[in-house]
Amino acid sequence: MDYNPQEIEAKWQERWARERLFETDADPARPRYYVLEMLPYPSGDIHMGHVRNYSIGDALARYLRMKGYNVLHPMGWDAFGLPAENAAIKSGRHPSEFTFSHIDRMRGQLQRLGFSYDWRREVATCVPEYYRWNQWFFIKMFERGLAYRKYSRVNWCPKCETVLANEQVVDGCCWRHEDTRVEERELEQWFLKTTAYAEQLLDDMKMLRWPERVLTMQRNWIGKSTGAEVDFKVDGLGESIRIFTTRIDTIFGCTALFLAAEHPVVQKLMAASKRPEELAREVERIAASSVQARVEVNLKKEGAPTGFTARNPFNGESVPVWIANFVLTGYGTGAVMAVPAHDQRDFEFCTAYGLPIRTVILPAGAGAGPASGAASSAPTAFTEYGVLENSGAYSGLGSEDAIERMTGDAEKAGFGQRKVHFRLKDWGVSRQRYWGTPIPMIYCGQCGIVPVPEADLPVVLPRNVKLTGEGRAALATVPEFVEVKCPKCGGAGRRETDTMDTFVDSSWYMYRYTDPKISTAPINREIVKQWFPVDQYIGGIEHAILHLIYMRFWTKVMRDIGLVEFPEPVTRLFNQGMVIKDGAKMSKSKGNVVDPVAMCARYGADTVRLYMLFAAPPEKDLEWSDRGIEGAWRFLNRVYRMASGHADRLRAVSEPVGEAGPWSAEERRLLRKSHQTLRHVSEDMEERWHFNTDVAVIMELANEIADLEPAIESGAVRPAVLRSALEVLVLLLAPFAPHIADELWGALGHEGSTQRVAWPAFDPELAAEEELEIPVQVNGKLRARIRVPATATDDEIRILALDESKVREHLEGRQLVKAIIVPKKLVNVVVR
RNA sequence: GCGAAAGUGGCGGAAUUGGCAGACGCGCCAGACUUAGGAUCUGGUCCCGCAAGGGGUGGGGGUUCGAGUCCCCCCUUUCGCACCA
Numbered sequence: 001m002d003y004n005p006q007e008i009e010a011k012w013q014e015r016w017a018r019e020r021l022f023e024t025d026a027d028p029a030r031p032r033y034y035v036l037e038m039l040p041y042p043s044g045d046i047h048m049g050h051v052r053n054y055s056i057g058d059a060l061a062r063y064l065r066m067k068g069y070n071v072l073h074p075m076g077w078d079a080f081g082l083p084a085e086n087a088a089i090k091s092g093r094h095p096s097e098f099t100f101s102h103i104d105r106m107r108g109q110l111q112r113l114g115f116s117y118d119w120r121r122e123v124a125t126c127v128p129e130y131y132r133w134n135q136w137f138f139i140k141m142f143e144r145g146l147a148y149r150k151y152s153r154v155n156w157c158p159k160c161e162t163v164l165a166n167e168q169v170v171d172g173c174c175w176r177h178e179d180t181r182v183e184e185r186e187l188e189q190w191f192l193k194t195t196a197y198a199e200q201l202l203d204d205m206k207m208l209r210w211p212e213r214v215l216t217m218q219r220n221w222i223g224k225s226t227g228a229e230v231d232f233k234v235d236g237l238g239e240s241i242r243i244f245t246t247r248i249d250t251i252f253g254c255t256a257l258f259l260a261a262e263h264p265v266v267q268k269l270m271a272a273s274k275r276p277e278e279l280a281r282e283v284e285r286i287a288a289s290s291v292q293a294r295v296e297v298n299l300k301k302e303g304a305p306t307g308f309t310a311r312n313p314f315n316g317e318s319v320p321v322w323i324a325n326f327v328l329t330g331y332g333t334g335a336v337m338a339v340p341a342h343d344q345r346d347f348e349f350c351t352a353y354g355l356p357i358r359t360v361i362l363p364a365g366a367g368a369g370p371a372s373g374a375a376s377s378a379p380t381a382f383t384e385y386g387v388l389e390n391s392g393a394y395s396g397l398g399s400e401d402a403i404e405r406m407t408g409d410a411e412k413a414g415f416g417q418r419k420v421h422f423r424l425k426d427w428g429v430s431r432q433r434y435w436g437t438p439i440p441m442i443y444c445g446q447c448g449i450v451p452v453p454e455a456d457l458p459v460v461l462p463r464n465v466k467l468t469g470e471g472r473a474a475l476a477t478v479p480e481f482v483e484v485k486c487p488k489c490g491g492a493g494r495r496e497t498d499t500m501d502t503f504v505d506s507s508w509y510m511y512r513y514t515d516p517k518i519s520t521a522p523i524n525r526e527i528v529k530q531w532f533p534v535d536q537y538i539g540g541i542e543h544a545i546l547h548l549i550y551m552r553f554w555t556k557v558m559r560d561i562g563l564v565e566f567p568e569p570v571t572r573l574f575n576q577g578m579v580i581k582d583g584a585k586m587s588k589s590k591g592n593v594v595d596p597v598a599m600c601a602r603y604g605a606d607t608v609r610l611y612m613l614f615a616a617p618p619e620k621d622l623e624w625s626d627r628g629i630e631g632a633w634r635f636l637n638r639v640y641r642m643a644s645g646h647a648d649r650l651r652a653v654s655e656p657v658g659e660a661g662p663w664s665a666e667e668r669r670l671l672r673k674s675h676q677t678l679r680h681v682s683e684d685m686e687e688r689w690h691f692n693t694d695v696a697v698i699m700e701l702a703n704e705i706a707d708l709e710p711a712i713e714s715g716a717v718r719p720a721v722l723r724s725a726l727e728v729l730v731l732l733l734a735p736f737a738p739h740i741a742d743e744l745w746g747a748l749g750h751e752g753s754t755q756r757v758a759w760p761a762f763d764p765e766l767a768a769e770e771e772l773e774i775p776v777q778v779n780g781k782l783r784a785r786i787r788v789p790a791t792a793t794d795d796e797i798r799i800l801a802l803d804e805s806k807v808r809e810h811l812e813g814r815q816l817v818k819a820i821i822v823p824k825k826l827v828n829v830v831v832r
Numbered sequence: 833g834c835g836a837a838a839g840u841g842g843c844g845g846a847a848u849u850g851g852c853a854g855a856c857g858c859g860c861c862a863g864a865c866u867u868a869g870g871a872u873c874u875g876g877u878c879c880c881g882c883a884a885g886g887g888g889u890g891g892g893g894g895u896u897c898g899a900g901u902c903c904c905c906c907c908u909u910u911c912g913c914a915c916c917a
Contacts, residue, residue: 212836212837213836213837213911213912216835216836216912216913217912217913220835220912220913221913223916225916225917227917243917244916244917245917246916246917247917258917299915301915325915326915326917327915327917328915328916328917330916331916331917332916332917335917336917337917338917339917343917344833344915345915345917346917348915421916421917422916423916541911544912614844614845614856614857615844615845615857615858616844616845617845620845621910622844623843623844625843625844625858627843627844627857627858627859628843628844628857628858630858631856631857631858632857634857634872635857637872683848684848687848688848690846690848692844692845692846692856692857693845693846693847693848693855693856695856695857696845696846696855696856696857697855697856698856699856699857700855700856703856773852774852775851775852777851777852777897777898779897779898780896780897780898781898782852785852817897818897819897820851820897820898822851822898825851825852826851826852826898828851828897828898829897830897830898
């Protein structure tokens, strides 16, 4: 009789599996819905963050199945590169031992939580079959010029001992090691050309129903800026310096040029300089300080003159060329024009070094005289659009017009051109690690870079490798792996020894789920067409500019090589909040973790899941509370006692509730409450997703049934009505606490899982109140409540309200101005 | 610094469209049952007040018959961006 979750959950989990309840069938008549949760690193144990993520997704999946959808709800595992290698280095065992045993372990934990995954569609991204298709994609991209190799300065995490992509650097630190500063190294690396899709990644955001926050982050990350490039000829040298500006309208106010210390022309200036040693020293100093600027916020602006001047092509004026620490090498051309009057940074720099400041833009609508005088003595730059002055033929134009005209004129005269720059950089995918997809390339002295022929894929990892963790590509130490014949000429070649970033794996795993076993192609086009795009993706915000940009890029590449016909892989995205304990995100290093497995052992999966949904709305952070979960536990106990207490009697009842009564007042009350609850949960599941309030109204229904216990004893609530209310209660609970729901569904005399039962429809007539309690305000203050039949007209309500004794008291000696009736809601009597 | 979101009891939170502020749960108080209670059940629980009544959604102003909700100013917190020319 006592609620024993362990027993119930084990029984139903076994039965769900035996009946293959969650296996996605191919019934073409039913509408399809693809629910996907972000896949985990198999770190060995699932944590509460996972449980929350999956409780949300599973509630949705279970609801949709009951609504008649054919639901695809898969689960898989990301490649687990670094943790596996570190564990291997420590123990001397092979990384695969960790990876696969951890996957098994986490799968077991998820099964214990009773999530409704179709395990036939499980995908692990760390197996040779998956490597094959990563490599296949890589070669396709190489053939299209979308994968290339270049020697460049890269981010290096000393803890990971490997390269990081720009997206993987957070506040100057590694995304995995939040307190490890990223270093810079010069390395030859493979890149994927995400920049080729910058414009599309930006444009296609309009078709995404994603949180605005994520879209904004992506927009910032892509960082489109439209402007112009203009050439300044260096006086006395054959060189010219090309600058990028979004404010060509301010160019008459240019009083200097600023170069990044690493700008290529700096070498030439040094060579031509009259005082080369001195200049070289200065350049070195500025270079050092600009490296620091990348890490430090608000670094002091520093610079040095080169001694050269360059000619402004618009007014023929020569301005000094400086080196400045705040000019970024990697953005635009690495050179900018200094317009101190209209750019805050230039203003600070020029003020510090005494360079002249010349106003050329006036605020629109301001008088010419006073404004120009004020601007030259102002402590800040005027950076907004305005009207040009001191700008030759362009004076008097508005900024917008001027930008258009001046850019056009520069193009005609041949010293400049329209230009769009993006902040987005290509994705550096080389990793100097063992456990990852080998990059399928061979270097030949004769033929250059040659991709491994498709027939030879996959290139697999050699087993006999010694992992040192010393930051050199581990594969380079295995001669049998490295030494290979060139597929083109048959001569001696060398294999690439870097492996791919594991974000490659997660960029297309959602496709693989639709047909995980296909061996002739990365995806089954026909089946993908049936399921894609993913209807609902659920995961944390932390991948806003990592996985979620890579994934979008990958889909666009897949479309361009003819694998899919749509531009975006995921229509709707939902970000659940983090699980917090003692004010901080749960993490092993902080020692504030709550183990879901232990919680399951104590309370059962249903209680844990119900609490995860009840304690906070899903998009907000959830503060873990040991007391709070007790509440969920008590609730399920109450429901269990209540339902199973009545079950024996109710099982025998066969008569239906009846279409229209006649019902006792208590029966009406019960039916009304259950249909109101049904309405709330049904509507909420469709759009709003405030699962915490769904659980709250389900609790209210349970409380209502408990309150009616005397009426049930006395027969005022007949068994058929009670049974209908209990069935609603159980079915509503099914998405949130599925085991106990199925158990009680059985106790009420039904066969099988609630997942095979149609979601009940609510009856608006049963949900409607017969009598309303309407608050009556006098001048906005609550003075009384009146009870009126639900059918009462506004006039009837007005008469009743004005007749109420409390209201009459407040009316005494005053003049009635009007009575505002909000139908079925409220009356406000206005008096003077 | 710029941008966005948020701020409601002792706590998590509710109030979906401008209409009863505090649903539901936790905690707390009182009681019942009990050898016992960290089990269960019943009642109470925004603040001041014996009550009548008054006050109350970060602070200040405004719009409105009516504001947690809309507008303006300020404060605080969180998140994102941060020399992107």
